[in-house]
Amino acid sequence: MTGFVDRLRLADEQRAAFAAWPRRWWAGLPRPVRLGALVAFAAFLVALPILQPPVLTTTGTDFTGVLFTVGVYCLCALGLNIVVGLAGLLDLGYIGFFAVGAYSVAVFGSPQSKLATEYPWLVCIPIAIAISMVSGAILGGPTLRLRGDYLAIVTLGFGEIVRLTAVNSEVLGAAAGIPEVPRPPGERADGTRLFTIVDVTPFYWLVLALIFLVVLAGANLERSRVGRAWVAIREDEDVAQLMGVPTFRFKLWAFAMGAAVGGLSGALFASRQTFINPESFPVQTSLMFLAAVVIGGAGNKFGVVLGAVIVAYLPERLRSIDDGLLVVWYVSLVLGLATYLLLRRRGPRDGPRTYLRLGVVAGILAALPPLLLAMPEVFGSRGEIGQLRYLMFGLALIVMSVFRPQGLIPSRRRAIELEDRAKEVEPGATS
Amino acid sequence: MPRPERPAPTGPERPAGPGSGAPIRPTPDPGEPLLQIVDLTLRFGGVTALDRVSFDIRRGEILGLIGPNGAGKTTCFNAITGVCPPTAGTIRFRGTSLGRRKKHQITRLGIARTFQNIRLFPEMTALENVMVGADAHHRTSVPGAIFRLSPRHFAEERVCRAIAMEMLDRVGITERAHQIARNLPYGDQRRLEIARALATRPALLCLDEPAAGSNPAEKASLLELIRSLRDSGYTILLIDHDMKLVMGVTDRIVVLEFGRKIAEGLPAEIRENPAVVAAYLGVPDGSA
Numbered sequence: 001m002t003g004f005v006d007r008l009r010l011a012d013e014q015r016a017a018f019a020a021w022p023r024r025w026w027a028g029l030p031r032p033v034r035l036g037a038l039v040a041f042a043a044f045l046v047a048l049p050i051l052q053p054p055v056l057t058t059t060g061t062d063f064t065g066v067l068f069t070v071g072v073y074c075l076c077a078l079g080l081n082i083v084v085g086l087a088g089l090l091d092l093g094y095i096g097f098f099a100v101g102a103y104s105v106a107v108f109g110s111p112q113s114k115l116a117t118e119y120p121w122l123v124c125i126p127i128a129i130a131i132s133m134v135s136g137a138i139l140g141g142p143t144l145r146l147r148g149d150y151l152a153i154v155t156l157g158f159g160e161i162v163r164l165t166a167v168n169s170e171v172l173g174a175a176a177g178i179p180e181v182p183r184p185p186g187e188r189a190d191g192t193r194l195f196t197i198v199d200v201t202p203f204y205w206l207v208l209a210l211i212f213l214v215v216l217a218g219a220n221l222e223r224s225r226v227g228r229a230w231v232a233i234r235e236d237e238d239v240a241q242l243m244g245v246p247t248f249r250f251k252l253w254a255f256a257m258g259a260a261v262g263g264l265s266g267a268l269f270a271s272r273q274t275f276i277n278p279e280s281f282p283v284q285t286s287l288m289f290l291a292a293v294v295i296g297g298a299g300n301k302f303g304v305v306l307g308a309v310i311v312a313y314l315p316e317r318l319r320s321i322d323d324g325l326l327v328v329w330y331v332s333l334v335l336g337l338a339t340y341l342l343l344r345r346r347g348p349r350d351g352p353r354t355y356l357r358l359g360v361v362a363g364i365l366a367a368l369p370p371l372l373l374a375m376p377e378v379f380g381s382r383g384e385i386g387q388l389r390y391l392m393f394g395l396a397l398i399v400m401s402v403f404r405p406q407g408l409i410p411s412r413r414r415a416i417e418l419e420d421r422a423k424e425v426e427p428g429a430t431s
Numbered sequence: 432m433p434r435p436e437r438p439a440p441t442g443p444e445r446p447a448g449p450g451s452g453a454p455i456r457p458t459p460d461p462g463e464p465l466l467q468i469v470d471l472t473l474r475f476g477g478v479t480a481l482d483r484v485s486f487d488i489r490r491g492e493i494l495g496l497i498g499p500n501g502a503g504k505t506t507c508f509n510a511i512t513g514v515c516p517p518t519a520g521t522i523r524f525r526g527t528s529l530g531r532r533k534k535h536q537i538t539r540l541g542i543a544r545t546f547q548n549i550r551l552f553p554e555m556t557a558l559e560n561v562m563v564g565a566d567a568h569h570r571t572s573v574p575g576a577i578f579r580l581s582p583r584h585f586a587e588e589r590v591c592r593a594i595a596m597e598m599l600d601r602v603g604i605t606e607r608a609h610q611i612a613r614n615l616p617y618g619d620q621r622r623l624e625i626a627r628a629l630a631t632r633p634a635l636l637c638l639d640e641p642a643a644g645s646n647p648a649e650k651a652s653l654l655e656l657i658r659s660l661r662d663s664g665y666t667i668l669l670i671d672h673d674m675k676l677v678m679g680v681t682d683r684i685v686v687l688e689f690g691r692k693i694a695e696g697l698p699a700e701i702r703e704n705p706a707v708v709a710a711y712l713g714v715p716d717g718s719a
Contacts, residue, residue: 217577220576220577220578220579221573221576221577224571224575224576224584224588225566225569225571225572225576225587225588225591226571226572226573226576227576228555228559228562228563228566229563229566231552231554231555231559232552232555232563235552235553235554235555236550236551236552238514238534238550239546239550239551239552240552240563241533241534241535241538242512242513242514242534242535242538242544243535243538243543243563243564243567243627243628243631244535244538244539244563244564244566244567244568244631245535245563245566245567246533246535247535249572253572253573256573257573
């Protein structure tokens with residue numbers, strides 16, 4: 001019995017050390033180095049559509065298009081993170097706000113819409129954000145008195161209500177949808193339009209800039225009274241109110257802010273697609289947004305962005321498995337194994353079994369690509385890996401909730417907690 | 432929202448900062464009532480948890496609220512802090528009726544509490560826990576926090592941090608400021624709860640069994656803390672089972688049994704009161 005407890009504690013200690021070191025390493029770098037690294041990384045992101053890096057590029061689909069979709073997912077994950085990660089309100093209908101934003105741009109901007117206002121894009125975007133915020137407040141007003149599972153069910157319903165309203169409303173184009181959604185203004189040097197259907201690169205840059213702004217705004221919120229109030233509500237709503245937090249107002253704000261970001265990304269999505277119909281907004285997408293937040297690490301901005309990249313990019317990349325990917329996979333597997341063997345701490349129960357277990361894990365990881373390659377044969381010709389994404393992310397969520405419930409990049413608070421625990425276990429540890 | 436009329440973050444009624452204090456022991460009697468409870472009744476379905484309970488809490492005193500298990504002590508707290516609105520009767524704080532005010536509004540008026548079973552924000556640091564309390568009187572909302580344009584935001588952040596650190600210092604756990612609340616030792620969690628309540632700048636501090644589960648040494652230092660709080664101007668309502676603690680620290684005591692007030696008076700009087708003795712020890716057959 002004690003053996004089991006010891007092993008658990010050891011595992012927890014190792015996990016805590018692992019969770020802490022990248023952060024500490026990063027904080028320990030000199031400021032100019034950190035700044036330089038960030039600028040270089042940003043430049044790399046901006047240059048991605050031009051570079052089309054060999055291994056990263058998706059072979060099956062247009063890489064820039066995929067990049068844009070990933071960007072939209074990142075925006076949504078950031079917005080949803082405010083609601084789920086900070087305020088702790090489980091929202092399963094986030095696609096609803098996304099759809100509201102998309103439809104706002106379409107209805108007010110498209111010459112084909114029944115309203116025929118034909119506002120320019122720059123006017124449509126603030127309208128879309130405002131309408132999404134209001135829809136968030138409208139949904140939140142009556143439902144934020146509910147808690148936990150009940151709130152989740154109502155929000156799930158909201159996502160469907162938005163879609164069904166669109167299907168049944170003539171103004172919203174009914175099932176046929178609305179074409180000719182306006183695009184952002186701007187011209188190239190030669191007088192042609194900057195934002196076209198053919199070239200997605202400007203859209204990608206636009207979404208990149210917006211992600212930057214949203215991350216900045218989110219960071220400001222987190223480090224303020226509002227962020228503290230949200231986390232307090234997540235931790236214990238009754239106590240938060242007893243400590244003077246106007247809980248209802250702040251929950252409503254969380255919903256409205258989440259909705260605003262969702263609406264913004266929906267509006268971008270619609271402008272890029274130039275055509276939307278109710279089928280563009282299935283309820284499954286809500287769950288993908290949520291999966292991004294949970295896999296990445298609810299409450300951490302960078303975590304949820306990573307989660308969004310995993311959820312939106314990996315299935316596209318894995319549509320076809322090519323030699324470059326296999327090389328990267330096996331090289332990183334070998335390197336990872338070597339680093340682990342070199343750096344790991346020796347536990348009290350180190351023995352042949354440890355190596356056996358390690359061997360099994362490595363074997364499974366090594367066998368994964370052939371297995372994935374075999375999948376289309378097993379599931380029939382339509383069974384591309386991209387098609388199996390729900391299965392994949394379902395499994396990923398289960399694995400995550402068992403082994404790493406705090407997400408890949410845990411929020412700062414979780415990380416501190418784990419670090420604290422590591423110190424308790426090992427009092428002589430230097431921090 | 433009424434703005435707090437007291438800028439001093441320390442003692443509300445008598446601003447005495449930490450360290451500045453020859454203990455001014457207020458005489459319990461002449462104090463005017465800070466909180467008046469009149470005919471407070473609370474029913475849950477068929478159960479009457481409180482039955483026409485009336486008592487006053489005077490400025491600057493420590494009032495003990497005692498009684499056997501299930502007597503309605505915590506329910507009384509819940510009524511005062513707005514968790515359970517009273518079925519009948521009134522609660523007046525500084526002369527104004529609390530009526531059906533929301534919990535956070537009552538907190539802003541100047542009533543703060545701790546909990547019988549510790550309820551911190553477990554994943555926030557100790558400092559952040561206290562900062563939530565210190566934010567009670569602040570007004571920065573989402574627009575101000577996103578755009579960081581208003582000087583008020585920065586001023587409030589600064590004040591908030593200062594108050595929070597001061598309160599941590601006050602209860603003696605400054606070195607825990609950046610630790611996660613969940614990981615604090617039990618005694619420090621109790622203290623953190625008090626610091627968080629103090630940060631809301633209350634006039635009336637309600638402590639619900641602050642010494643529960645503590646060892647004698649912790650209890651002694653907690654008593655010391657409670658006394659020093661009273662001496663710097665807080666009015667304190669204290670629930671506890673520990674008779675020694677209650678007798679040692681309180682100025683007056685109110686005794687509840689089965690939702691009714693059965694006695695009120697100075698500790699010495701309560702100790703001699705036959706009804707109280709009966710309530711705690713039971714009545715022998717044939718007597719009474």
